[in-house]
Amino acid sequence: MVSIDVWNAAVDFPIFDAKSRSMKKAMLGKTGGKIGTDTKVPIIEALRDINLSLRHGDRVALVGHNGAGKSTLLRLLSGIYEPTRGSALVEGKVAPVFDLGVGMDPEISGRENIIIRGLFLGMGRKQMEQRIDDIAEFTELGNYLSMPLRTYSTGMRVRLALGVVTSIDPEILVLDEGIGAVDAEFLDKAKSRLNELVKRSGMLVFASHSDEFLAELCSTAIWMEKGQIKEHGPLREVLTHYKGKDPFENLSPRAKARMQQEQASTATIGSNEG
Numbered sequence: 062m063v064s065i066d067v068w069n070a071a072v073d074f075p076i077f078d079a080k081s082r083s084m085k086k087a088m089l090g091k092t093g094g095k096i097g098t099d100t101k102v103p104i105i106e107a108l109r110d111i112n113l114s115l116r117h118g119d120r121v122a123l124v125g126h127n128g129a130g131k132s133t134l135l136r137l138l139s140g141i142y143e144p145t146r147g148s149a150l151v152e153g154k155v156a157p158v159f160d161l162g163v164g165m166d167p168e169i170s171g172r173e174n175i176i177i178r179g180l181f182l183g184m185g186r187k188q189m190e191q192r193i194d195d196i197a198e199f200t201e202l203g204n205y206l207s208m209p210l211r212t213y214s215t216g217m218r219v220r221l222a223l224g225v226v227t228s229i230d231p232e233i234l235v236l237d238e239g240i241g242a243v244d245a246e247f248l249d250k251a252k253s254r255l256n257e258l259v260k261r262s263g264m265l266v267f268a269s270h271s272d273e274f275l276a277e278l279c280s281t282a283i284w285m286e287k288g289q290i291k292e293h294g295p296l297r298e299v300l301t302h303y304k305g306k307d308p309f310e311n312l313s314p315r316a317k318a319r320m321q322q323e324q325a326s327t328a329t330i331g332s333n334e335g
């Protein structure tokens with residue numbers, strides 16, 4: 062069973078080449094973590110006082126303004142960052158998808174990239190070889206799959222990357238958005254594959270600014286503000302507080318129906334956090 066537990070965690074970034082003297086006089090910005098200037102080296106407090114408990118089946122949206130700490134939290138949950146203070150315990154294999162293009166080699170073919178990227182996401186070579194035809198069909202890239210990746214347009218690369226990512230069997234899927242570069246028709250096709258992927262995965266944490274996508278894939282949400290969790294609860298409720306209005310009024314009927322279904326089955330959230 063997969064699980065994530067975080068206790069009083071903080072992540073700091075010391076900035077060795079910043080001029081702390083001039084920063085003391087600077088106005089407090091609206092975005093980003095707090096910049097501490099008490100020490101010789103300024104420190105950005107990207108995350109602080111994070112307490113979180115996620116379990117099998119959780120599908121969590123991560124929302125918040127620029128610099129609120131979403132990407133840092135995703136990296137903490139993926140084991141890429143260690144907490145500076147506090148602790149984080151992650152049980153299960155994490156497939157981190159932060160940048161769809163990461164791990165792709167421009168000089169090798171689309172097909173070879175499918176295998177390499179799959180290995181990077183924790184799959185075996187045999188497993189990827191079994192799935193390659195399905196991925197090829199999904200991407201609709203045809204003969205381009207034998208061409209080096211450098212000959213692809215941005216959208217074509219995203220198709221390939223999405224094809225691979227949606228073919229894996231992750232225990233914990235950690236997604237940062239970056240799915241914007243494909244055309245609407247393809248995105249629609251990707252949605253059902255993403256849905257299947259999320260169903261197969263033990264847990265999803267998904268940072269996105271797209272209400273449509275969040276409604277499609279998530280049932281609960283964490284609202285980050287200035288490096289802290291401001292609210293954790295049912296998706297619609299948290300997004301309504303975050304945005305100041307219900308963002309789902311104008312959603313597609315399909316997304317609305319799915320969300321209502323989710324809400325009916327959502328257990329009490331956050332009762333085991335503290």
Ligand SMILES: Nc1ncnc2c1ncn2[C@@H]1O[C@H](COP(=O)(O)OP(=O)(O)OP(=O)(O)O)[C@@H](O)[C@H]1O
Binds near residue numbers: 074092126130
């Ligand atoms: N490698 C780093 N070095 C120094 N500061 C960093 C680093 N990564 C993030 N930060 C700082 O940590 C804070 C949180 O950044 P983070 O990228 O987690 O925010 P975010 O919510 O993902 O933002 P966005 O929506 O703009 O991507 C910001 O103040 C940022 O400046």
